[in-house]
Amino acid sequence: MDSQIAEPDAAARIASIPIEEIDVARPSLFQNDTIGLFFDRLRAEEPVHYCRESYVGPYWSITKFDDIMALDTNHKVFSSEAKLGGIAIQDMHSVEGALELEMFIAMDPPKHDQQRKAVTPAVAPSNLQLLEPIIRKRAGEILDELPIGEDFDWVDKVAIELTTMTLATLFDFPWEERRKLTRWSDVATAAPETGIVESYEARREELIGCAMYFKTLWDERINEEPKNDLISMMAHSPATRDMPFLEFLGNLMLLIVGGNDTTRNSISGGVLALNQSPDEYAKLDADPSLISKMVPEIIRWQTPLTHMRRTALEDWEIGGKQIKKGDKVVMWYLSGNRDESAIERADQFIIDRKNPRHHLSFGYGIHRCMGNRLAELQLRIIWEEIHKRFSRVEVTGEPERLFSNLVRGITRLPVRLRAR
Amino acid sequence: MIKITFVASDGERREVEIEEGETAREAALYNDVPGIDGDCGGVCACATCHVHVDPEWIDKVGRLMHDGMEADLLQFAEGTTEYSRLACQIPMKPMLDGLVLHLPEQQY
Incomplete structure (x- = not known):
């Protein structure tokens, strides 16, 4: 839909590319938002x-919903191990001078299981209930500060601010310095081409700074009684307290990126989707109880992580193709989330679907996003609070998108608010 | 038809009926019993249909197998016990008529 806005002739051009020459790894396709047309062809x-x-x-490339599900749940054959390349289309540990982070998302059992179990309780529903009033209060404060009737950037003023404050709450991070979390999240996923860092050396420096900062927090928490924040949990859990330094840093970065980039872009993506589907916006306005169903639909529609990658540990046949041991296999969640054979009217944003959580954005199997209910909670709260205050968040200009084949990011979204 | 009773975390009981061959997950979803999410579609891929089988029924339902996907997923769920199962992995059959399943507070 919006891809046609970006480039009117794109459809005809993309339709004429020989199928074997299609390369969906190019970050520019995501930045100019023509990627959907490529995935339509592959499916x-x-x-x-x-x-x-x-x-x-x-x-x-695996592009159909059911094939992605089959692969994602077959962790015995399809490995996430960092040393084999890890979980993204670009190999981990492939760039000279880059810091080699170790994190459980890029591990196989049994080590993955031990580490994941150690940090999961922080995002478990019972802990989230404790967080809800704090998040709601802070969300309200952010929204109350916004100007009415004048243009501003939604990404900077709302999406980033809200996810950052939640993350700071989760880590019990020093409040005044919380934007450091945003910066580290951006840096952790950045290649120099993005302009976020100047070089891999510069990235390394910043991540070491991040590690030192967290080391200080860790040292404080380990000497205190255990608390419900993520750092305290990791410092006190037998599974994580003796982690080697790079592993400690890796798991922290995983939690920061996992809790930051993704929710941030879903918050912006929701505003954009509602503006592109005015009938749906009208439905929401008439019945705000639809918000809890709209939230998973926003997460499907945005698909904030476009893919996860695996490495085949043995030969495997899927979709009539023979994958060989050692091959790199990319599960394109963004494509599976538009697969008509699994999701009715998949190319439409519909806020009152019957099974809105039946989407691929969180992945499935043992690596399924452990923050999935936290992400939904944040989005639900912000939409409830938006609805109370504003009759419309109107997009007033073209969105700008991130140059990345992994994070489906909106970097700028001009909006104007109408008061209720 | 086979009867199942779902007991919510607040103690509220809901008795529903389901055809043989469907699973306990479908029994909840088809009858709009809150407390079962079943995000993945019932293919043992997400652990959002976690239930505690009533101890009196656990032997008929069968305990969790320790080396399969169901156990791999349930290890990360909140509040698991020796009676934990995924409802999508409980196919309904006549011997389970009257089954009682307890729901956790939330799924994730």
Whole structure:
């Protein structure tokens, strides 16, 4: 839909590319938002697709919902191990001078299981209930500060601010310095081409600074009684308290990126989707009790992480194609979330779907997003608080998108508010 | 038809009926019993249909197998016990008529 706005002739041009030459790894396709047209072709013509040459080397694309589900739940054959390349289309540990982080999302059992279990309680529903009033109060304060009737950037003033404050709450992070979390999240996923960091060396420096900062917090918490924040939990849990330094840093970065980038972009993506589907906005306005169903639909629609990658540990057949041991396999959640054979009217944003949580954005299997209910909680609170205050969040200009094939990011979204 | 009673975390009981061959997850979803999310569609991929089988029924339902996907997923769920199962992995059959399943406070 919005891709046609970005480039009117894109559809005809993309339709004429030979199928074997399609390379969906190019970050520019995500930045100009033509990627959906490529995935439409792959799902229709070659749902399990091999790209021989790309800037990340050869890789398989899995584009249909059911195939993605089958792969995601087969962790015995499809490994997340960092040393084999990890979980993103670009190999981890592949760039000289980059800091080699270790995190449980990029581990296989049994180590993955031990570490995940140690940090999961922080985002468990019972803990979230304790957080809800704090998040709601802080969300209200952010919204009350916003100007009415004049243009401003939604990403900076709301999306980033809200996710950052939640994350600071989760870590019990020094409040005045909470924007450091945002910066570290951006840096952790940044390549120099994005302009976020100047070089891998600069990135390394910043991440070491991040590690030192957290080390100080860790040292404080380990000497205090255990509390319900993530750092205290990791400092006191037998599974995580003796972690090597890079592993400690890696798991922290995982929690920061996992809790920051993704929710931030869903908050912005929801505003954009409602503006592109005025009938849905009208439905919401008439019945705010739809918010709890709208939230998972926003997460499907945005698909804030476009893919997860695995490495085949043995030969495997899927979709009539023979994947070989050692091959890189990319599960394109963004494509599966538009698969008509699994989701009715998948190309439409519909806020009152019957099974709105049946989407791929959180992944499935043992690596399924552990913060999924926290993400939903944040989005539900902010939409409830928005609805109380504003009759409309109107998009007033073109969104700008992130140059990334992994994080589906909106970097700027001009809006204007109408008071209720 | 086979009867199942779902007991919510606040103690409220809901008796529903389901056809043989459907699972306990479907029994909840088809009858709008709150407390079962079942995000993945019933293919043992997400652990959002976690239930505690009533101890009197656990032997008929069967205990969790320790080396399968169901156990791999349930290890990360909140408040698991020796009676924990995923409802999508409980196919309904006549011997389970009258089954009692307890729901956790929330799923994730």
